[in-house]
Amino acid sequence: MANAVRDEQVDGRKPGSNLRDLVVISGLSGAGKSSAMNVFEDAGYFCVDNLPAEMIRSLAELFMHQGSRVELAAVVCDSRGGEYLAALAGVIDQLADAGVVHRVVFLTADEEALVNRYKETRRRHPLAPHGSVIDGIRAEIDLLAPVRERADLVIDTSGLSAAALRRKVADELLSPASPGRLAVTFTSFGHKHGPPRDADIAFDVRFLPNPHYESDLRPLTGFDERIVAYVARDGRLDEFYGHVVPLLEFLLPQYVAEGKAHLMVAIGCTGGRHRSVAIAEHLANVFRDREEYFVEVSHRDVDRLPMRTVR
Structure with a gap:
């Protein structure tokens, strides 16, 4: 309307x-x-x-x-x-x-x-x-x-x-400032804090190795290369990117053709501090230099303090 x-x-x-x-x-x-x-x-x-x-x-x-x-x-x-x-x-x-x-x-x-x-x-x-x-x-x-x-x-x-x-x-x-240019926001979140209400596309990455269970990694976030290396250690992260990046390369132009001005791609892990943060940053970097998109990245739960885990 x-x-x-x-x-x-x-x-x-x-x-x-x-x-x-x-x-x-x-x-x-x-x-x-x-x-x-x-x-x-x-x-x-x-x-x-x-x-x-x-x-x-x-x-x-x-x-x-x-x-x-x-x-x-x-x-x-x-x-x-x-x-x-x-x-x-x-x-x-x-x-x-x-x-x-x-x-x-x-x-x-x-x-x-x-x-x-x-x-x-x-x-x-x-x-x-x-x-x-x-x-x-x-x-x-x-x-x-x-x-x-x-x-x-x-x-x-x-x-x-x-x-x-x-x-x-x-x-x-508002009409898009640049017709045909899609504003894409990649955002990370933690499932235990609830899903984002305004996501257009959401990926659940809880199947990847969780750094939370390593005491020396738990205080870190997905911005740290040690977290990225841990999540990628068994090869499934690269395999995930091999599927998701081509999927987004197909989907984003479809949204542009449909006239959509803004799109939010949400990536969720358990707490929203490790895996989802690293992946949101990576995907943003993949699409940031493409002229047809204006890319932003946000992290909803990265500043929430991790809970102590009893194993």
């Missing part, structure tokens, strides 16, 4: 206006709206954070005025706007009535994820500055229900890292 909205809206600017896209970002406090806005800012959008709802229409009119050079804009409107937030749903309707080319993105997350994020930051919820965070979350859900109903795209950020959220926003809402 988002892709159809994107194509239809960006080409539907009002005659005499340079404004091609106005993105209104809203949603629950702690759901990642700032991270989402950063994606648009990096893509060249004029961005305004914490804009009162009733000022969105005025700003849109300014952008649409003849002589304005703003073609792409994104605004965040949320509970920090206080009493002005109640007007947001009506303002969105006014944008449609005025012919302003726009999209509405709504970010949400489950109650547990939001509570945990507030605990980490020790911030107070804007709708419950002197009460419990849960009360504020529930009040905000009710207040923003009309906005969510008008959203072109709803993104649930429960379990998503900031980097994964940025990739999802870019994939869903």
